[in-house]
Amino acid sequence: MPCSPDFIEYLIEQFSPAGTITTVRMFGEYGLYLDGKIIGLVCDNQFFLKKTQAAANMLGENALIGYPYTGSRGMYVFDSLDDQDFVCSLLRASWEELPFPKPKKPRGRKA
Numbered sequence: 001m002p003c004s005p006d007f008i009e010y011l012i013e014q015f016s017p018a019g020t021i022t023t024v025r026m027f028g029e030y031g032l033y034l035d036g037k038i039i040g041l042v043c044d045n046q047f048f049l050k051k052t053q054a055a056a057n058m059l060g061e062n063a064l065i066g067y068p069y070t071g072s073r074g075m076y077v078f079d080s081l082d083d084q085d086f087v088c089s090l091l092r093a094s095w096e097e098l099p100f101p102k103p104k105k106p107r108g109r110k111a
Contacts, residue, residue, distance in 0.1 A: 007045045014081050018088035037098045043068040048075035054093035
């Protein structure tokens with residue numbers, strides 16, 4: 001089941017205190033970016049946060065692991081995103097550890 005536009009709007013609203021939130025359509029679902037870095041995926045109206053040491057420290061042993069699609073790596077998944085302060089601090093802490101995307105190589109000229 002694809003993500004609903006309402007759920008994407010909810011995520012953007014909830015996460016906006018953490019920084020600039022953008023989404024990019026990927027494979028029928030969405031990649032979620034915070035200030036230019038991809039921090040997670042949105043699949044089937046669920047948010048999946050990339051694993052980082054900062055997130056592991058903040059979530060503790062009870063962190064839920066989910067798989068956004070078959071064959072993917074495990075990512076953190078949440079029952080609720082209503083605690084905006086905690087979620088935003090979690091996103092910022094994870095953002096600090098994640099790399100910026102590599103620049104795309106320019107396409108060669110065809111003769």
